[in-house]
Amino acid sequence: MDIRFEQAEARFEERIVLHPLTLSLTERRIGVIGLNGSGKTTFARMINGLVAPSAGRVVVNGFDTVKDGEKVRADVGFIFQNPQNQIILPILKEDIALGLKPRKLPKQAIEAAVNGILARFGIGHLAGRRAHELSGGELQLAALASVLVTEPGILIMDEPTNQLDLKNRDLVERTIRGLDENIIVISHDLSLIADFDRVLLFHEGRLAADGLPGGIVARYREIAA
Numbered sequence: 001m002d003i004r005f006e007q008a009e010a011r012f013e014e015r016i017v018l019h020p021l022t023l024s025l026t027e028r029r030i031g032v033i034g035l036n037g038s039g040k041t042t043f044a045r046m047i048n049g050l051v052a053p054s055a056g057r058v059v060v061n062g063f064d065t066v067k068d069g070e071k072v073r074a075d076v077g078f079i080f081q082n083p084q085n086q087i088i089l090p091i092l093k094e095d096i097a098l099g100l101k102p103r104k105l106p107k108q109a110i111e112a113a114v115n116g117i118l119a120r121f122g123i124g125h126l127a128g129r130r131a132h133e134l135s136g137g138e139l140q141l142a143a144l145a146s147v148l149v150t151e152p153g154i155l156i157m158d159e160p161t162n163q164l165d166l167k168n169r170d171l172v173e174r175t176i177r178g179l180d181e182n183i184i185v186i187s188h189d190l191s192l193i194a195d196f197d198r199v200l201l202f203h204e205g206r207l208a209a210d211g212l213p214g215g216i217v218a219r220y221r222e223i224a225a
């Protein structure tokens with residue numbers, strides 16, 4: 001994974017939400033923390049080009065997120081804060097197959113990929129279920145499956161354990177820990193990122209601290225106090 005922010009800034013209607021940021025990310029598991037409204041989601045959305053920089057640029061694996069937006073989005077999977085927004089088609093296995101449609105694979109290959117990804121997350125029994133019937137934890141695992149079936153090189157998750165009860169939170173946390181993919185996780189759940197390779201702390205639209213989880217979480221506690 002090679003993500004570069006080069007003096008990249010984000011503004012919404014003249015208001016700076018992310019001050020110019022220069023940063024290179026190569027670690028496999030990166031956590032992003034900070035108070036509400038500190039700019040975390042905006043930062044994450046800039047990585048897959050959902051938010052275009054108002055100045056500077058963001059380059060992902062050699063591709064500019066604006067000029068080569070399609071290539072970047074094919075390689076950067078994004079799991080939104082509300083997994084309900086992730087599942088578009090009513091039946092889970094149909095929704096997961098949808099992500100593979102652009103590849104024009106034979107029917108059997110699509111079926112094998114869908115069954116394989118559902119099995120990987122232990123939700124094969126939910127294949128024929130309607131998305132709105134799933135519990136919060138099941139929905140989060142389904143969202144993971146729907147994004148990872150396309151094998152993105154980088155996976156971004158925006159508060160993946162936010163709306164979950166303790167049981168589902170543990171399940172989703174364990175699942176995230178078991179992922180082999182390059183991941184960037186925004187989280188208010190500090191235990192989730194406690195053993196990550198690098199943590200970024202945002203505060204008032206600036207990168208306030210950057211390093212190993214222990215020191216950065218301590219700094220966050222000072223800011224929050």
Ligand SMILES: Nc1ncnc2c1ncn2[C@@H]1O[C@H](COP(=O)(O)OP(=O)(O)OP(=O)(O)O)[C@@H](O)[C@H]1O
Nearest residue numbers: 012013017034035036037038039040041042043202
């Ligand atoms: N599309 C938008 N238009 C206008 N303002 C926006 C937009 N998206 C975000 N903002 C503003 O930018 C600031 C940073 O928001 P952002 O969602 O990046 O923060 P965050 O750290 O992810 O917050 P949270 O932890 O609450 O999800 C906020 O003040 C927010 O209101």
